[in-house]
Amino acid sequence: MAALRRRYGASPLHLLLVLASFALAAYAGVRLLEGDTLGVALWFVGAALLHDLVLLPLYAVTDRAVQHLFPEIPGQDLPRPGVNHVRVPLFVSGLLLLVWWPLILGRVDHYTAYTGLPADGFLERWLLITAALFVASAAILVVRRWRESALRGRAAPRE
Structure with a gap:
């Protein structure tokens, strides 16, 4: 067991899960390619x-x-901390657009016939969710910056 871990670099459970995911992907690929x-x-x-x-x-x-857009922190090689407050909502919004784009762009005529639900309003909801994600992220950034400045203010020696 230790020899396998040393040669493979991870546990046997990891190897089993990787092989199972490859088998599942191969099965899905074969099923997908059956039609067109x-x-x-x-x-x-x-x-x-x-x-x-x-x-x-x-x-x-x-x-x-x-x-x-965000200031660089001297002596730090990591990405600027505020960048992730734009990356995360942009990623989530893009993922929602990727999954729901036919409904967001109104490209599904048969949606109402299949579901009995109206197909309108998806663009407005997606825009509202995107705006809410960015507002929440900006609020978190403001709170973090406020807390950092408060901590720096307390740590600074008083004269």
């Missing part, structure tokens, strides 16, 4: 190209621009 193999393959290639050639450079440029 060419369409699925084109979708994967298109998604990879879109991500690598368009979205990844957009992430990088946006992240650099956001980093310039």
Whole structure:
């Protein structure tokens, strides 16, 4: 057991879970490719190209621009602390858009027929959720900065 851990670098349970996830992914891939193999393959290639050639450079440029909005802490090599207060709500909002984009953009005509629910209002709700995420993140940032300044004020020697 110790030899396996030393050679593999993790516990046997980790290896078992990795192999099980590969088996599940292979099963899902086989089931997915049963129907429209060419369409699925084109979708994967298109998604990879879109991500690598368009979205990844957009992430990088946006992240650099956001980093310039927050002051650098001298002697610290880590990212600027305030950057994550933009990254997290942007990520959650983007993930919601990725999952719900047909409804948010009104691209699903049969939604009401299948569910009996109206398909309108998703854009407004997504925008409200996005705004709430950014407001909550900004409030957390303000509270953190206020607490840091209060702690620095107490730690400073009085003359």
